[in-house]
Amino acid sequence: MKKTIKAAVAASVTGVLALTGCSTSGGSDSGETINVNAFSVMEAANVPVLEDFEGTDDGADVTFKTSYGASGDQSRGVVDGAPADVVHYSLETDVTRLVGEGLVAEDWKDNATNGIATSSVVVFVVRKGNPEGIETWDDIVESGVEIITPNPGSSGSARWNILAAWAHVTGNGGTEAEAREFVAKLLNNTIALPGSGREATTAFTDGSGDVLLSYENEAILARQNDADVDYIVPPDTLLIENPAAVTTDAGDAAKAFLEFMTSPEAQADYAQSGFRPVVDGVEIEDVDGANDPADPFPTVEQLWTIDDTFNGWAEAADKYFGDGEEGNPLGIITELQQTTGQVGEE
Structure with missing residues (x-):
């Protein structure tokens, strides 16, 4: 069954992809490459989101390169020169570190979700x-x-x-x-x-x-x-709120992907990996692995x-x-x- 739910505030994984390093996903070599630098928990959850973006007009000729690891380590790595167009971290402070280094714009939170991509x-x-x-x-x-x-x-x-x-x-x-x-x-x-x-x-x-x-x-x-x-x-x-932003040198496709991450389609993908949506009106199929797959995100007392x-x-x-x-x-x-x-x- 499908369940339409509101954003989260209202309310081993051994064998998955490697913890760190880069991988590519689809796309054409003639298009834009988007470097996604994220905390480790996002690795499996991002797979369907990247694939769905590649099916849009903005993502048709995109190649993804991804890097995952501990949130703070990932952020410090970008400061040290690791490639990143879209960053997605566990903590706001890991993004604001990049703001302080001039790698992310100061107005990165000025959007409908206050900079939050997953929760x-x-x-x-x-x-x-x-x-x-x-x-x-x-x-x-x-x-x-x-x-x-x-x-x-x-x-x-x-x-x-x-x-x-x-x-x-x-x-x-x-x-x-x-x-x-x-x-x-x-x-x-x-x-x-x-x-x-x-x-x-x-x-x-x-x-x-x-x-x-x-x-x-x-x-x-x-x-x-x-x-x-x-x-x-x-x-x-x-409530855990995970921020995402584009870096100052990111291209148009990366900016489009950041916006896509909080679309109902992407949020439904993230919900299938157990994340509570950050926008309202997301239609969610039963979530395998949840205590109640038909009602996967119960209201917390x-x-x-x-x-x-x-x-x-x-x-x-x-x-x-x-x-x-x-x-x-x-x-x-x-x-x-x-x-x-x-x-x-x-």
């Missing part, structure tokens, strides 16, 4: 049948629960995960001190901090840990790839947002994840990682 929510991925009975944030900090989450030092998804845990405390009336204590418990239960969201999913589906903190779409993709897991959308969680709960990434990035370099203070989460010894993999 999801933070969920708990658990073993089949949920043997540990994990339903809420409080359950995952119980003694003996083994957590896997990516490293906030390199992975955008990790930052969403940790801030969702923080919001669980402060959003429900807790103090910052109580939030620190809660996140410290979470980190002390963490047995692995892989470098990217995709690597974290692979570690979990390979058998490590009791619970994986992840994107809803990543959980759905894991089940689509026959991973023997379940996932839980907790009663309160954080309490959905925190980065803007309303943390005053946006411009403030949250330094406050929580500052690296302490050049005389700047350590961010709260960075400090907690160091005091707990959970510095993770780069």
Whole structure:
């Protein structure tokens, strides 16, 4: 059946393509080449979107070259000279880094979706049948629960995960001190901090840990790839919003592709990979791998947002994840990682 849904704010993956490097998709050598530089989770999800764009007039003679990896690493790579016409990252700060370098225009958010191309929510991925009975944030900090989450030092998804845990405390009336204590418990239960969201999913589906903190779409993709897991959308969680932009040297086809990414057709493609649409009126077929394929994106009881709960990434990035370099203070989460010894993999 088809279900028409509203944008998300209202509401192993081993065996997929390689984590990094370039690949090409269709097109004619006589047309424009679009270099897509994105965070690792987008790799499989982008395949049908690229193909559908190639079927449009704007994409008829286009060749795609793609590069995927941890969001922060991808963004820093573009600063260092990696080719990019369209960038699609986990965090706004990975785009604003490029704005600061003059590689993306300052007005990149001036469009109907405020620069957001895909969205999801933070969920708990658990073993089949949920043997540990994990339903809420409080359950995952119980003694003996083994957590896997990516490293906030390199992975955008990790930052969403940790801030969702923080919001669980402060959003429900807790103090910052109580939030620190809660996140410290979470980190002390963490047995692995892989470098990217995709690597974290692979570690979990390979058998490590009791619970994986992840994107809803990543959980759905894991089940689509026959991973023997379940996932839980907790009663309160954080809306994940993934930005995309064109670089200042991008051609007309790249600009057309960026616009296509938020079209109903592309958003329906992304929904099939588990992403919540960022525009209204998207018609979606049943989503394989979702808890309820006919109603794949249930309304969250309490959905925190980065803007309303943390005053946006411009403030949250330094406050929580500052690296302490050049005389700047350590961010709260960075400090907690160091005091707990959970510095993770780069």
